[in-house]
Amino acid sequence: METVVAVAIAVLATVFIGSLIALILVCHHRYFRHVDFITQQHTDSRPELHLIDGLQDSHDVELDDVCLHPNIERILEDAQWVDDATGIVPHCLAILKTCHQLTERLVTMTMGNVQHQPHQRLWDIIEVAKRISPRVDDVVRSMYPPLDPRLLEARTTALVLSVTHLTLVTKSVCQVTIFDWIRECLVEMDGHLKV
Numbered sequence: 001m002e003t004v005v006a007v008a009i010a011v012l013a014t015v016f017i018g019s020l021i022a023l024i025l026v027c028h029h030r031y032f033r034h035v036d037f038i039t040q041q042h043t044d045s046r047p048e049l050h051l052i053d054g055l056q057d058s059h060d061v062e063l064d065d066v067c068l069h070p071n072i073e074r075i076l077e078d079a080q081w082v083d084d085a086t087g088i089v090p091h092c093l094a095i096l097k098t099c100h101q102l103t104e105r106l107v108t109m110t111m112g113n114v115q116h117q118p119h120q121r122l123w124d125i126i127e128v129a130k131r132i133s134p135r136v137d138d139v140v141r142s143m144y145p146p147l148d149p150r151l152l153e154a155r156t157t158a159l160v161l162s163v164t165h166l167t168l169v170t171k172s173v174c175q176v177t178i179f180d181w182i183r184e185c186l187v188e189m190d191g192h193l194k195v
Contacts, residue, residue, distance in 0.1 A: 091192040092156050099163045102185040106170050113174040121173045128169045135159040160189050
């Protein structure tokens with residue numbers, strides 16, 4: 001009987017030690033593995049992707065929620081901007097106002113055509129529209145002192161390009177010709193950029 005107990009304890013001890021070694025190896029591999037740059041770039045580290053994943057099954061796309069900045073009206077009406085020596089800030093404010101008006105009208109136009117569009121094509125507009133808000137924030141932050149005119153010009157140009165991209169994507173998705181008011185807004189923004 002003593003040999004049976006000794007063999008059973010030996011088998012249990014072997015299983016326990018083997019399990020402990022396997023656990024240590026798994027933990028070591030998980031926490032101390034080397035990740036190369038390319039693998040790290042392909043990992044999902046964007047928090048907004050998790051927010052969008054839940055919405056892909058939904059068929060209700062709300063384009064009304066697309067806005068440049070929550071407080072854009074208050075920011076644009078603020079008259080306490082420090083005018084720089086180059087006079088670039090008033091032109092940037094005019095570009096911000098024009099971008100705001102253009103995006104509002106584009107959203108309205110898209111909402112009118114929403115029933116005729118496939119779900120995936122509307123997601124293209126939403127993806128492009130999401131890029132505009134950070135550009136507006138960059139322009140607004142660049143206008144505060146200390147003002148760097150080159151940085152402000154670069155960020156304003158990026159904003160205009162993002163809004164132009166939204167215009168082109170909306171045009172292709174809604175399958176409409178570019179209206180005169182869209183062309184006028186784009187020409188007005190280009191005129192302010194040339195200054």
